[in-house]
Every structure is written in structure tokens, then in C-alpha cells.
Amino acid sequence: MKKLIITLALPLIFGSVNGQKGLEIAKAADKADIGWGSSTVELNMSLKNKNGQTSSRSMSNKTLEMKDDGDKSMITFNSPADVKGTATLTYTHREGPDDQWLYLPAIARVKRISSSNKSGPFMGSEFAYEDLSSQEVEKYTYKFIEQKGSMLIVEQIPTDPKSGYTKRIVTYNKDKGYRIENTEFYDRKGSHLKTLKFTDYEQYLGKYWRASTMTMVNHQSNKETRLVFKDYKFGLKLTDEDFSQNALKRAGN
């Protein structure tokens, strides 16, 4: 009887130990990225379909780190030309749905939009909205898988049932401030859907790692989206006032 209990309990114990370790890694990564304040960056997104045809979008991104909640961010489109000046404002929350507003310059309208459709593609790209939103520790449960040198591999299961994924396999680099080197995404059926690679890392303010290139490959459709980040700026002292609905209307200026 004792033997049976041990046999049954072993995976549970290991399960929780690995769960604890996975959570600790996610927390360590989160902690390593505390204190950057606010930043701005220019993005270029290039979309490649399975025949190799490409199209591109460019946008500006502003982010404000929040102490007790998820980050605030504003994305302004510069191209394609027909959506120039269109902007989104997102207040991410550690728990509960994010608040999101869209500004449509043609009719000068600010529209509150639902943030529940997170699995949909962002601007026709291979990035889903949830891939681009601020990564909060509370949004996943964790399981440590293995360590390969300085690489820590952790399985993450989204807590939100509306996520488009059953799990993500994330590779953290322990020696480089727990930065993420790549992420594998598994769809609702459990099949390997996409791989995201973070490359051309640079360190800012002597501490914070930011990838200059993010490449998302969809293994099922053979489409690819590459995000190139340019002109990262930190220490701009942005405040809540730069992330208001008035600021959203000014975003295209």
C-alpha cells in the first residue's frame, strides 16, 4: 500500500517541484526586467507568404512600465499608407482582461474594443495579439522541463481559456538576464504551430536585454513574419499622461 502511494505521489511531487521551478524562472525573468521605466521604439514588420511575396508595415511603439499592474502601451501605424495615424492604446492587467482602445483618424473616433479576441492575427501577420501583449507572470502556469548549459526550458500553459494555445515552450538564457531566446507555440489541437526566434539582442541602460529581430515562422502555413526594432530609447520619463485617450488621438503627430 505504501509503495502504491509513493508510486502515485512521485509524479505529483516532481510535478509540483518542476512547476515551482518553472514559476521561479518566470519570476526571475520578470524581476530582471524591472525598473526600465518607459521606452519608445520603431518597428518594421515584414510579412512573407508561402510563395515568398512580402509586404511590410511600420509602426512606433511607446511603453510605460507600471509598478503594480501590467504595462501600458501605444502602437501607432505609419504604413501601409491607408492606416497611417491609426493607433491602439492598451492597458495590460496582471489579472482580468486588458483594456484596449483604437483611434480611427479618418473620423477622429476613439473606440473601446474588446481584448478577448487574443488569438487573432495582428495586422494579417503571424503574430497573434497575445504574442505581442505584455508578458505577465500571472498569465501562465509553469513546468520546468530541462536545463541545457545556460538555457532553461520551461513549458507555459496559458491560464486564459481564450488563448489560441495549449502551451508554449520557452527557452530562457540564464546568463543573459533570463532573456528569451525562442518560444514554440502549440495550437488548440496540441500540434506545433509556430516558432518565434529572438535575435540580435542588445543591452540597454547596462541591464535590460532587447532583441532587435523577432522572427515568427508558422510551420503549418509556411508563412513568416519578421519584426525589426530600431532606435530603442529609454529614460524618456514618459508618464501616464502620455498614455491617455487624448494622447492616443495625438499619436499620429
Add this chain to the structure above:
Amino acid sequence: MKLKHIILGAVLLLLFSGISNAQEESEKLVSHKFKLELEAEYRYFYDKALYPGQKSNFPSAAITPEYTASWNKGYDVITVKPFFRWDVDDKRTHFDLRELYYQKAKNNWEVSVGLKKIYWGVTESQHLVDIINQTDAVESFDNEQKLGQPMVQYSRNTNIGTFDLFYLPYFRIRSFPGEKSRLRFPVVIEDDDVTFNNKSEEWHQDFAFRWSHSIGAFDLGFSNFYGTGREPIILQNQFGYDFFYDVINQTGVDVQVTLGAFLWKIESIYRSSDLQDMFAFAGGLEYTFGNVDGNGLDIGILGEYLYDDRGDLALSSAQNDVFFGSRIAFNDVQSTEFLIGGLVDMERSSNIFSLEASRRVGESWRVEAEGRILSEVSNTEPILYFFRNDSFLKLSVFKFF
């Protein structure tokens, strides 16, 4: 026309005084942005014209350049956005300064001086609380195109919401379609056919106030406008109808509650004037089935109830109507979208069905299609009945620079 020139001169003067002040105090780094939008459009009305002079085919073209100069990290900005449309109909051939303003933002406040566009409200089928700008009624069927409104706007963000104050020194009259045009009354309404019920006419000094706040799932707005009503008041006389501009006081409320994929929306106004008091309401919901096919297809359903206590004399003809519709977005590389809908009269047979579609072509072109079908318009419908043969199809091609 002279009055228009005076106000434009005054606005320009204000703009340039703004430039010189701002340049003294801030860094000299000015960034210039230029945008240009060209549109070729074709409208086809497939039913026989009811009134003499009306055409059925309307080729048209429009140009919208936009220039923005910003400095002080974008906290100071000057925007100039003229608009010109050429059309078969003389009244639809028109020029407007959509925007021409200087804006300064600092910390939690913002000031704008000049011609600008302001949008208020949440519902999709009617825009009741939206009152700052005059509607460019010859430009589009859905009344979403607006004329530039001269204003001084002060906006302040606080912990208890955003407060906006508007001083609106000059009123822009609404233009109605000309002789060759469809969607008009049997008699062409010239600009001065709509008489002012106050002595100061266009120069009545108007004021508006708005409070808006976002608390969790709630987006709330409360507004009050005192000044010349943007929408002419229609009164019946023994021969037909009279149109008046009157000084009104309008109080508006708009609420949106965002819960998961549900958007619940309410707009309501109470308007009073010497000639007419009125109450109107629009409310409903939008629900989106997101990413239904795993490839990004979003299917939204919309339903709104519309009430207007003016009944037959409501220009919108939405006195007791239900709007239902569906928004379909493919979220593909070309941003392909459809919006189909119908406005169904609860008391009469009249329906208006509509389809709007748009798709990007290449990196800098866009194609849009629109259809509005007026079906079984009841002859007891005093305004809409005049337009009963004016169902149309429209195709537009846009090029952006």
C-alpha cells in the same frame, strides 16, 4: 462667403501667433509630415429618377492633402487638411478645410485652436451625441463625414475623468444635394432656404462641455451643448415643410460596457429649443466571434434599437427602428472587411439595407464598395418616401501617398 474669409483669417492669425510663441520656448526641431489621399468614385442609382434634372450616374473624384508640422517632441503641432471633391452634382462639388489648427499639449492638459473634428459617441447606426461638427451631408450617406468646425478646445485629464470645454464662434451651414443629385427632396434646398430663428445667425457664439471617463469595463460620457443646432428643424406647414436653424440646448449621455466579446452601448439626447423639444435614444450590443476559422476570421453581430420622439419629422427617419448587422473582418494582409446591415422600421414597411466592403491592394491602394438599398418605403414615411427610388451602388478607389 465674406464671413468665411474673416473667420479663416482670424484662425490663421491665431495659428501664427501660436507658432511664434511656441518656437521661443522649445527646441527648434520641427518634424514635417505630408500625406495625400486621392479618390476616384462612381455612384450608380439603378431606379428611375423621380424629379426633373436628376441623374443616375455620378463619376466623382476627391483629393485630401494633409500637412503636419510638430515640434517639442510632438507636444506642439500644426495640422492643415483641406478637402476638395468634384462631382456631377454642383452641390456635391465642394471644398472644405477639414482641419487647420494649432494644438499644444502639456502634462495633463491640451489646447487646440482652429478648425478641427471632434467625435463623441459609441453606437454604430446612429450618432446622436456627436454634435460639435456640422455633417457634410452631400459627402456620404452615413453622415460620418464632417465639416471642419472653428473652435477653441481645452481638455484636461484628472483622476475623475477628462473634462473638455469648447468655444465655437462660428456655425457651418449644412449643404443639401443639388438639382442633378439623388437623395434629395422634390424641391432643391439652397443654402439660404434654411432660415435662422435667431438674429446672430452663423455668428451665434456656441459653447460645449464634455466629461468622459473610463472605469474598468465602463466608458462613460456626459455632454452639454448650447448653440445653433447642427441639424435643421423641420416643421410642417400647409404646403410642405419649413427648415430652420435654431439655438438649442442639448444634453447627451453615452455609455459603453465592454465585457469579454460583448460591447453594450447606449446613447441618448435631450434637445430643447424655442421651436421644438426632442428626445432620442440608441442602444444595443455588438458581439464578436473572434478567429472562428483559426485563420483570423472575425464575425461580429450588431443589434441596435433606435427611438426618436419627433417621429415623422426626424431627419434620420429612425423614429422607432431596429438596426441589425454583421461585421466580417478577415484580418488578412489586405485587411479585407465587410459590414452588412439593415434598418427596419417597426411601424411601417420601410427598410434600408446596406453593404460596405473594403480591401487594401498592394501597399498604397484601397478599394471600397458600398450599396444602400431602400426597400418598400412606406408612403406614410414623410421624409424617406422622397428618396424611395434612390438605392445606389458605389465603388471607390483610393491611392495614398
